[in-house]
Amino acid sequence: MNNVENIMSGNVEKSITQNTPLDQYNRKGDFGTVKVDVKLNRLFVLHNFNKGYMWMLYTYEGYDKDNNRTYGAWNILSKWKIEKINGKWEVVNIIEEP
Numbered sequence: 001m002n003n004v005e006n007i008m009s010g011n012v013e014k015s016i017t018q019n020t021p022l023d024q025y026n027r028k029g030d031f032g033t034v035k036v037d038v039k040l041n042r043l044f045v046l047h048n049f050n051k052g053y054m055w056m057l058y059t060y061e062g063y064d065k066d067n068n069r070t071y072g073a074w075n076i077l078s079k080w081k082i083e084k085i086n087g088k089w090e091v092v093n094i095i096e097e098p
Contacts, residue, residue, distance in 0.1 A: 008036065010027065013096070021080075058078070059074045
C-alpha cells in the first residue's frame with residue numbers, strides 16, 4: 001500500500017505509472033498542484049495467494065502553491081483487483097462507482 005500512497009501523493013514519476021490502473025491517481029502537477037494529501041484505508045482483502053481483491057476507501061486533495069485546494073475526492077469506495085506478479089502484489093484493475 002505504501003507504493004499506492006506514493007503514487008497518489010505524486011511522489012512517483014508519471015512515466016512509471018503510465019498505462020497502469022493507478023495512473024489515474026498520479027495527479028501531482030495537474031491543475032497547478034504542488035502538494036497532495038492522501039488517506040488510504042484497506043477495508044477488506046480476499047485472495048488465494050495468487051490473485052484476489054482489496055476493498056479500499058480513500059480520500060485525496062490536491063493543493064496549489066498558495067495552499068488552495070485544486071481538486072479532491074472524499075471517502076471513495078473502490079474494489080481493486082490484485083495479482084501476484086514476479087512475487088509482488090500488483091493492482092491490475094480498479095472498479096469504482098460513478
